[in-house]
Amino acid sequence: MQNQPIYLKAITLKDISDVDSIKDDAKKHMILIVRITPMAQKDIETLRKAIDDLYNFVKSAGGDIARLGEERVVITPPAVKIWKGIHDLK
Amino acid sequence: MQNQPIYLKAITLKDISDVDSIKDDAKKHMILIVRITPMAQKDIETLRKAIDDLYNFVKSAGGDIARLGEERVVITPPAVKIWKGIHDLK
Numbered sequence: 001m002q003n004q005p006i007y008l009k010a011i012t013l014k015d016i017s018d019v020d021s022i023k024d025d026a027k028k029h030m031i032l033i034v035r036i037t038p039m040a041q042k043d044i045e046t047l048r049k050a051i052d053d054l055y056n057f058v059k060s061a062g063g064d065i066a067r068l069g070e071e072r073v074v075i076t077p078p079a080v081k082i083w084k085g086i087h088d089l090k
Numbered sequence: 091m092q093n094q095p096i097y098l099k100a101i102t103l104k105d106i107s108d109v110d111s112i113k114d115d116a117k118k119h120m121i122l123i124v125r126i127t128p129m130a131q132k133d134i135e136t137l138r139k140a141i142d143d144l145y146n147f148v149k150s151a152g153g154d155i156a157r158l159g160e161e162r163v164v165i166t167p168p169a170v171k172i173w174k175g176i177h178d179l180k
Binding site: 005006008030031068069079081083 | 097171
């Protein structure tokens with residue numbers, strides 16, 4: 001991994017089925033910026049479950065996950081740490 | 091660098107003087123997610139200059155820079171590449 005670039009990808013969580021492709025990308029050690037508003041507007045309960053699922057998945061893989069304002073969530077691989085304070089920012 | 095973690099930091103561009111601290115963080119090989127809306131609402135011409143300045147700085151350092159929706163800009167160090175298609179996403 002060390003000399004290969006890390007990729008940063010922006011994606012949108014529209015449907016619960018997108019969670020699997022997000023996990024696949026996370027397994028490839030990508031940095032993911034996930035826009036959650038389409039699902040937030042549709043079904044807040046499903047969104048909550050999807051975020052919980054992703055949170056547990058990312059944390060057990062040694063990665064990091066944080067909210068980025070109202071609209072997005074950031075997921076990082078173990079090699080990338082989210083700077084403290086991001087949770088307070090919008 | 092290789093075994094040290096890369097940091098991802100969310101920051102806000104409020105004033106033209108923030109450009110220097112963004113450059114300082116970029117020099118430290120951080121991934122920066124910069125919220126530009128406060129300056130966009132205040133002075134769009136200054137924002138344009140700030141973005142141009144950051145674009146030239148980041149590109150000449152071998153990094154990557156892209157818009158993330160209406161509100162944010164992502165800046166990455168040479169070790170992190172922004173996935174193609176991010177420009178189309180909001």
